[in-house]
Amino acid sequence: MVRFKNKLTLTGTATMAALFLGMNASAARMDMVDVSNNNGYMSMAEYTSMRNEFGVKAVTAKISEGGTYKDPYAASNIANVQAAGMYINGYHFARYATKAQAIIEADFAGKTAKAAGLPVGAVLATDVEAEEQNSQSQATNDRNNAAFMKEIQKFGYRADIYTSGSWANNKMTIKDKTGWIAAYPYVVNGKNWYSTNHAWQWSSTAKFRISYGGFDVSQLNSNYYTAGQKSTIKPTNKDAVKANNRKANKNIYKPASSVKWVKESKTYTLKTAVKLRTGASTSSNTITILPAGDTVKTDRAIIQGGYRWVRQPRFYGYGYLATGPASNTLEYVKSGATHTYYTVKSGDSWWEIAQRNGLNMTSLASQNGKSIYTTIYPGQRLVVW
Template sequence: MATLFLGMNANAARIDMVDVSNNNGYMSTAEYVSMRNEFGVKAVTVKISEGGTYKDPYAASNIANVQAAGMYINGYHFARYATKAQAIAEADFAGKTAKAAGLPVGAVLVTDVESQEANNQSQATNDRNNAAFMQEIQKFGYRADIYTSGSWANSKMTIKGKTGWIAAYPYVPAGKNWYSTNHAWQWSSTAKFRISYGGFDVSQLNSNYYTAGQKSKVKPTNKCAVKANNQKSNKNIYKPDASAKWVKETKTYTLKTAVKLRTGASTSSSVITILPAGATVKTDQAIIQGGYRWVRQPRFYGYGYLATGPASNTLEYVKSGVTHTYYTVKYGDSWWAIAQRNGLSMTTLASQNGKTIYTTIYPGQRLVVR
């Protein structure tokens, strides 16, 4: 079945599917169209919910805009369950939330199993819980699957052939079709798209499961751009910086203010998430470069990086909190108008809000202007 998705560069990992969540902010139809036409994206999987209470605020707009862009749509639920009863309850919550957000019947609704709750369970318990979730989710008319890391597959939980969406990030993706017997392989969390801000999780599809069980009918309009962008994304994107030296540091930090956790030890690296004040971070290495002291946090797959302060800070987290000034977008506003009103360039205004000047803004949205 993998032959259904062969691209022009057989030696490179393909960008067949992108997954998005509230961390990516509002995504316009134009952004999804660009992903399809210039990067060869066929399907998008959007976050629907987490645990038993959280509903992703961008799920409905992501679903609508992906469909408007003419791509296959799926959803995922970030699992927090530790028991069979909790798994069934979370499946009911995810199914109802997906229905309300507009996820169409027949789409895949994945259970994303990577939490500490799952890490604390035996393989047999995780298998039982995952099976209960997937059985329950099918009652809503959705197809089921499991997302987890390569290190957890068939270790923390059983992932059989012809099932599963597996995450594994090699330094150089090209040259090997990882997890070819599974439905999908997520090979990067830092892929860049031309008109979208930040890094994205991207996957190669090794079956037609995430394209409605049929050979994809999605066709890019610029095949040359797809080939070039695909090759660019595969070029040593995880090669570590050799200009500075990492040192061992096993330590637990308690953050005094919110901090951006990044994909690399640089302020230009993509933001994985924003850690709130009071959060604890366990680190294994530290480095001083680019004017900051950085620490490395081992994560479910790969690492996250955060600055603990200026390069002169060698012990505690000393960066002081930052007070922002916000502006609430009104009907008729534009990036240009808001930027001019606050003495900023459009690019600066968009960047400090985690967006680009091509991102749609809408009335009621709050933007950082100071």
């Protein structure tokens, strides 16, 4: 959820064509945007533009992080979103690793939200995607998240969990009719990802007409983030909303031309039946269907066509199979599969590490339980395969 913003003066209508960069999201709507200090000061006019021209209904503003950090723009974001007639919610970036720490952070977040003016009835979600939770068991994270959410409700706020698709029901339990899940696929193909959860964050590169920089944008699959408050939300330019949604949903994403097959010597055990194909494409002919429990030895891998593909040497040539969608690269493989790790060096970026390993950087970040805006540090180990 960390965003960087560079405000520029906008003139004319030329910028209307550059609304979104990123991906095809034919099922996705721009219902909710989240903001933090890294977006800088956001005016009422900017939020009004989001509402009138893009159909944004709700904004979720960063309130706090850990046990000491207060977002300096929380109060102005809350006030300006409300002035624009939109629903306002908040989120706390979690650093807790124990139940006691979760309660302390919830108390800090609740008090900070009250001071910043977050109205009673709003959602105050816990953003769980940090190294502190990555090293915990699912049971421990579930216990800590439950403690945070129970405590936050004492302040009159409704609770929820934000996390990545690769962490949901892996690093922590996210039940149906709960949760705000981030997953940035190559191609949605009409599929409404995470339709049984409250919200699906489908892009981190949204651009709005009078606001510069990349924004997280989510589709709401329930009224959870638009309940408990009064709102005058009514997009006044319905034609613009339709046009901007059409432009946002165009298939303008093109994988980097430099993405190539990389060496991989692995043995995977399948947890579901997978088609072995003559090529790395869902349109390639099927050689056979490998049953669940079968083991597959590979020598190459690539992110291509929305999937992570691996190559299996065979007596006659090769077979190709997907280990899962690019945003969740081991969905079809048992979690016990071994990984290849890369140790972050000084000066590295998500883009550089991804290019070096033949990956898409959003997929690389997602399979490590992070977003491309999460800060990485020298010495960290990242899963690259």
